[in-house]
Amino acid sequence: MTRATTAGTPSAGWTPDQPIVRLVDVHKAFGTFEVLKGISFDVRKGEVICIIGPSGSGKSTLIRCVNALVPVTAGTIQVEGITVTDPRLDKLALRRKVGMVFQQYNLFPHKTALQNVMMAPLHVLGQDRREVEARARALLAKVRLAGKEGAYPGELSGGQQQRVAIARSLAMRPDVMLFDEVTAALDPETVKEVLVTIRELAEEGMTCMLVTHEMNFARDVADHIYFTDRGVIVEHGPPATFFASAQDARTRRFLSQVL
Amino acid sequence: MIEAVQAWFQRLYETTGFNFTVFYDPYDWDRYVAGLRMTLLLALSTILASLVIGAVGALVQSGPSRLLRGLVNGFVVVFRNTPPLVQIFFFYFGLGTLLPDVRTADGLRAPILNNVQWAILSLSLFAGAFNVEIFRSGIEAVPKTTIEAAEALGYTRFKAYRHVVLPLALRVCLPALNNNLINLLKTTTLAYAIAVPETLYAVKQIWSESQNVLEMMLVLLVTYAFLVGVLVWIMHRWERALRIPGYGR
Numbered sequence: 001m002t003r004a005t006t007a008g009t010p011s012a013g014w015t016p017d018q019p020i021v022r023l024v025d026v027h028k029a030f031g032t033f034e035v036l037k038g039i040s041f042d043v044r045k046g047e048v049i050c051i052i053g054p055s056g057s058g059k060s061t062l063i064r065c066v067n068a069l070v071p072v073t074a075g076t077i078q079v080e081g082i083t084v085t086d087p088r089l090d091k092l093a094l095r096r097k098v099g100m101v102f103q104q105y106n107l108f109p110h111k112t113a114l115q116n117v118m119m120a121p122l123h124v125l126g127q128d129r130r131e132v133e134a135r136a137r138a139l140l141a142k143v144r145l146a147g148k149e150g151a152y153p154g155e156l157s158g159g160q161q162q163r164v165a166i167a168r169s170l171a172m173r174p175d176v177m178l179f180d181e182v183t184a185a186l187d188p189e190t191v192k193e194v195l196v197t198i199r200e201l202a203e204e205g206m207t208c209m210l211v212t213h214e215m216n217f218a219r220d221v222a223d224h225i226y227f228t229d230r231g232v233i234v235e236h237g238p239p240a241t242f243f244a245s246a247q248d249a250r251t252r253r254f255l256s257q258v259l
Numbered sequence: 260m261i262e263a264v265q266a267w268f269q270r271l272y273e274t275t276g277f278n279f280t281v282f283y284d285p286y287d288w289d290r291y292v293a294g295l296r297m298t299l300l301l302a303l304s305t306i307l308a309s310l311v312i313g314a315v316g317a318l319v320q321s322g323p324s325r326l327l328r329g330l331v332n333g334f335v336v337v338f339r340n341t342p343p344l345v346q347i348f349f350f351y352f353g354l355g356t357l358l359p360d361v362r363t364a365d366g367l368r369a370p371i372l373n374n375v376q377w378a379i380l381s382l383s384l385f386a387g388a389f390n391v392e393i394f395r396s397g398i399e400a401v402p403k404t405t406i407e408a409a410e411a412l413g414y415t416r417f418k419a420y421r422h423v424v425l426p427l428a429l430r431v432c433l434p435a436l437n438n439n440l441i442n443l444l445k446t447t448t449l450a451y452a453i454a455v456p457e458t459l460y461a462v463k464q465i466w467s468e469s470q471n472v473l474e475m476m477l478v479l480l481v482t483y484a485f486l487v488g489v490l491v492w493i494m495h496r497w498e499r500a501l502r503i504p505g506y507g508r
Contacts, residue, residue, distance in 0.1 A: 067411055069407060069410065069411060091410075091413070092413045092415075095410075095411060095412065095413040096413055099411075100408075100411040102404065102407075102408060102411075104404055106402075106404045106405050106407065106408035107408070108405065108408075108409075108422075108423055108427075109405075109427065109503055109506045110426050110427055110430070110503050110506070119412075119422065120412035120413060120414070123414065123418055123422055124412060124413040124414055124418070125413075152503055152504045152505050152506065153505070153506075154503060154504060154505025154506040155504055155505035156505075165408075168412070169411075169412070172412060172413065
């Protein structure tokens with residue numbers, strides 16, 4: 001693991017030239033079953049990384065550890081100097097910096113698209129309603145959903161719901177976005193509209209961590225690709241070298257199946 | 260207008276023998292209206308109290324304290340597995356006689372709770388036990404992933420409950436809640452057994468003095484059918500107002 005780092009100084013004093021996300025020897029076990037067996041890597045500000053690998057290799061668990069939805073068993077995770085693995089973690093401070101988009105969208109079904117985007121800034125951050133509404137409308141326009149502000153999630157297609165979910169996450173002005181197989185539940189035609197939105201975000205310099213099965217998209221958008229299998233990173237590298245000349249047998253077998 | 264109605268029922272009695280005393284005898288009418296008032300008092304207070312009991316109980320049940328969860332479970336078991344009439348008797352004749360009397364302003368001894376208050380208390384607990392289970396079923400129907408999305412946005416447990424879980428849970432459990440509140444409204448007649456002068460009690464008094472059992476029975480049935488109809492109408496309007504376009508279909 002060439003990018004492995006030693007435990008950095010906890011909290012405070014983070015500067016943008018340091019890795020924005022830093023994982024050091026992360027272990028996670030559910031009962032006796034070890035899902036993650038020592039994962040270490042860094043993500044720099046503005047970088048887009050994709051995590052790929054077979055089902056059950058711990059990709060989703062890994063990404064969910066980054067915003068503390070899943071507590072780790074051992075190891076250290078830091079996000080902008082916040083130690084996620086600290087028992088006294090300020091979850092709100094962390095989740096203001098880290099946005100997350102889920103496979104099943106998970107919108108709030110009793111609220112309109114606009115309200116979904118506005119809720120967290122109002123309820124969690126207590127920001128001014130008018131300012132939040134203006135920002136929410138701008139975000140919906142940005143994900144090409146202008147005109148759908150008043151629609152309820154149940155009235156939107158899967159691709160539209162997922163774009164609302166992206167806008168909802170962006171409304172909290174995160175520095176890092178986590179995408180957990182966000183196109184896995186979508187029709188092939190609607191996958192593209194979501195990927196276009198993510199690509200635009202990446203091009204604007206948003207730091208993105210994606211778990212994905214869209215290999216062409218990963219090749220296109222990622223700065224670095226990690227291949228996980230059975231809880232470890234088997235192989236990683238920039239897409240050009242990763243896809244062209246994977247060394248590990250498991251990686252090559254996986255790529256031959258999905259490409 | 261009132262005289263015309265009274266005259267019509269008087270003539271009905273003289274020509275056919277159907278004796279609706281409540282509609283021409285002011286004394287019977289007043290007793291009937293007083294009974295109706297008491298029924299409304301019982302129904303409204305027990306509906307409100309049972310909703311509060313249900314909401315608090317369901318929140319405690321999904322909370323972290325094992326002791327509190329056990330207490331709520333025990334409460335639900337006791338009040339759901341025993342007949343409401345037995346509960347009313349237990350409170351009024353059992354507990355009521357154990358509690359010390361108080362002295363009223365004019366120096367008389369009076370029980371701490373009178374029969375109306377005991378009826379409200381015991382009916383609220385009875386319906387509240389069902390409401391705990393109804394609210395819990397609603398809360399459990401909210402997908403964990405939806406709560407997770409709220410957490411990922413920085414919501415605390417309490418805020419996620421208030422803004423996401425409860426609004427969704429309420430929609431899920433409204434039909435079951437309607438049923439229970441309708442049953443509660445009808446169960447207020449059990450207060451008759453401890454001489455609370457509600458509608459059934461008043462109507463019974465009227466028919467035993469005026470010897471018009473069949474007529475007063477009809478009045479009684481129509482009265483409750485109407486009261487339940489109003490409650491159903493209100494609850495359905497509420498359900499419609501909360502309906503989410505495109506959700507759950």
